[in-house]
Amino acid sequence: MRLRKYSKARRGGGRYEYWALVESYRTVRGPRERIVAYLGDLAADLRRGVQAAAQPPPQAQPLSLFEAPPPPQWVEVDVNGVRLERCRRFGGPWLGLQVLQQLGLPDFLAQVMPTGRETIPWALMAQVLVLCRLCAPSSELHIAEHYYADSALPDLLGIPVEAVQDDRLYRALDALLPHKEALERHLKDRLGTLFAIDYDLLLYDVTSTYFEGEAAGNDQARRGYSRDHRSDCKQVCIGLVVTRQGLPLAYEVFAGNRTDVTTLEPIVTHMEQRYGVAQRIWVLDRGMISEDNLAFLQQAGRRYIVGTPKSLLRRFEPQLLEGPWEALRPGLEVQRCASPDGQETFILCRSQQRRDKEEAMHRRAEERLEAHLQQIEVSCQRRPHTVAQVATRVGRVLGRESRATGLFHIEVVADAAGVASVRWTKKESWRQWAQLSEGCYVLRSNIADWTAPELWHAYVQLTEAEAAFRVHKSDLKLRPVWHQRTDRVEAHLLVCFLAYVLWKTLGQMCRRAGLGDEPRQVLEEIEGIRLVDVVLPTRQGVEIRRRRLTTPTPHQRILLQRLAMALPAALTAA
Secondary structure (H helix, E strand, O other), rough: OEEEEEEEEEEOOEEOOOOEEEEEEEEEEEEEEEEEEEEEEEOOHHHHHHHHHHOOOOOOOOOOOOEEOOOOOOOOOHHHHHOOOOEEOHHHHHHHHHHHOOOOOHEEEEEEOOOOOOOOHHHHHHHHHHHHHHOOOOOOOHHHHHHHHHHHHHHHHHHHHOOOHHHHHHHHHHHHHHHHHHHHHHHHHHHHHHHHHOEEEEEEEEEEEEEOOOOOOOOOEEEEOOOOOOOOOHHHHHHEEEEOOEEEEEEEEEEOOOOHHHHHHHHHHHHHHHHOOOOEEEEEEHHOHHHHHHHHHHHHHEEEEEEOOOHHHHHHHHHHHOOOOEEEOOOEEEEEOOOOOOOOEEEEEEHHHHHHHHHHHHHHHHHHHHHHHHHHHHHHHHHOOOOHHEEEEEEEEHOOHHHHHHHHHEEEEOOOOEEEEOOOOOOHHHHHHHHHHHHHEEEOOOOOOOHHHHHHHHHHHHHHHHHHHHHHHHHHOOOOOOOOHHHHHHHHHHHHHHHHHHHHHHHHHHHHHOOOOOOHHHHHHHHHHHHHEEEEEEEEEEEEEEEEEEOOHHHHHHHHOOOOOOOOHHHHOO
């Protein structure tokens, strides 16, 4: 801010002069000026005092968003009239913007989304969508009506509050979606440069997210197996590819009724078309595996580590009994078994924690099933039932307690009068096999030069993909999807994907700074920093308005120091 002298003609002749306090502010179309206060005809000493209080430091650069702390400047202030105005959320949006700049996304979006006739560039609106999804995930309407004005994003991005409307945000989704593949390529290269990421091992998994509404305009919206336990809603399936560190590389959207095994070939083919055929190792859950998928992976010499169905354990009963087992850590053992043709390797794994869990599940299922059968037996003694009635009740019970159905041999019999009763016995052979196989599972791979511990460690990194889905659904509010059109749904998923890239990038920065790799607590802590306007009424009747940040707590200062980030002292833009 600075003082400017104005001159105006008098009605009776002559001219008079007055002074005004003028402020420069930043817009997407360039710098502008506005009058903050008319000060009248100020004496020279008063002008010097106001100018000293309003003058930016000499080292400040024009159009700079942040300025260095100015030297001490003194003015008489009415302390009873000092007030704070417009308290906004600063820490989260500012930290997200720092990560966004680390990834080079502002410049990249400006290149692929060139400015046209729109008032606000779509590249800037795309940044609004991603930052809001990271800091306060909500609908576009909530962003436009509440969050954007309550945050420091107008100061950080230079977009006026009145320019952010829900319609403009929807149109920004439409403008961003065509650049999905280019964004994935850029992020893959940038993440590899920042964190020296190797792409030799890729983890792939599938989840689903459901819709609120009919989604009649979306051909991919179907009812299918819901991981969210919302089988009453239509859904889409999402296949995600991540690195061993959990950094996302690509994703694809599939119809909601599509099974996991049918998604593998399109994903692998798509990745090879984009990045070429290389000696990657695909790590896959057992839900992805079928004989056709294994043949597809083997035909081009692709390497894989996959889980297998529980039924495959029967083939390794002698090894389960005899060993030898190799201890990886207390409570976890593995042993390597060659396939009959020598083309594959099977890894038997035995976990004590998993054994305790499965044993408890079997025990509870057995107790519940036996209690239900006893209730049916008592009911048959109280009044006559037909065979069909009893069989129907037994079928319902077996459906609910499927974990223990193999243990029981159940018969529904009728006497001479046609009155039904139920009888059951327990098969000890099933119990013996359950006790032997509890806590055990089998991995399958065509990698011949890795040890059993190396194969196991590579497979358990599949939890990174599962963790990615949990973050998407809990922290980034991927579900439910309120959009109805196919393109808007895909754009919503793209924004969530980009926000997750920021999440994992911040996690890698935290790991490099010795803060672990969980960005949730860091983001929540830095989110507490606020931006406020401090209004200082002076003796001369002039109000001095300065934009300031709240003082970081000791914990916040430590986090910023470890992350090698420094908060700005003040903001010069409106």
